Amino acid sequence: MAATHSPPEILSDWSAIRVTGSDRVSFLQGQLTQDVATVLPDQPRLAGWASAKGRLLCTTWLCDWNDALFLLLPAELAADVTRRLQMFVLRADVQLEISPNTVSLIRDFSDDKKLINNCYYNDNRFDFAVTNDWGLQLRAAGTEDPPAGDDAGDTASEKLRSLCIAAGLPVITTPTREAFVPQMVNLDLLDGISFSKGCYVGQEIVARTQNLGRIKRRMFRFQCAQTDVSAGDPVMNGGQAAGTVVDAVTTDTGCELLAVIKLDQLGGALTLAGDVSLTHAPLPYPVPEQAGH
Structure with missing residues (x-):
């Protein structure tokens, strides 16, 4: 068999x-x-x-x-x-x-x-x-x-x-512990958060983030030519801090990564250290806040 x-x-x-x-x-x-x-x-x-x-x-x-x-x-x-x-x-x-x-x-x-x-x-x-x-x-x-x-x-x-x-599944590791609220890594878009159950640790912050206006950071997928990219690495936009790498993996042409990005920086020229450019890659689910960028 x-x-x-x-x-x-x-x-x-x-x-x-x-x-x-x-x-x-x-x-x-x-x-x-x-x-x-x-x-x-x-x-x-x-x-x-x-x-x-x-x-x-x-x-x-x-x-x-x-x-x-x-x-x-x-x-x-x-x-x-x-x-x-x-x-x-x-x-x-x-x-x-x-x-x-x-x-x-x-x-x-x-x-x-x-x-x-x-x-x-x-x-x-x-x-x-x-x-x-x-x-x-x-x-x-x-x-x-x-x-x-x-x-x-x-x-x-x-x-x-x-x-x-x-x-587009986030995996938190040591460099990114306590770096993100759940919505920043799209847990709400992945049905990883219940907004109808009772209290849990951190629930007040999670609920407030959801209910008091637009979420200001979201996780996106990128590609780049650099290979030595690690969780926790900063993402920049013209010298300004724009986000943080969640995880990265080496590919034949460089690497693919997930990064949490400030939405008001999303349309900029995003780079890693050494001015390595990031190119957007699609996620298999929509990110609502991306619509305006």
């Missing part, structure tokens, strides 16, 4: 935080931008976790699997996010741990993928589609697959970053 998906390529720089206990839904409901009650076994969700000042500490894919909620996020943030979430547990019946489950990147080849709300199922894994046929796979600890090569981890990580950038 032909394989229905590519061998999982382990993402060594990604982790899953496992949240268990009878109060896990209500606990995360008070922390994340997403309505956690809508996260069902066949309905994963994109979410953000913000500080009290409304600045994103992380973005995460939130999955319900095997009587637990999992937060999939970059490994560099996992320990600190777990520690800081633990501070809010108090008397709730909630347990937090960095899961031994592996996070991998796969490509699904099956004719009948049984894709339900961007997730696939198997007895020992949870697969969440990032874009097109590609997905993140959360596998049960101890599940083995043939090795995909010594550099598979680096290759998979670059591939995932390329997919997220092309899809």
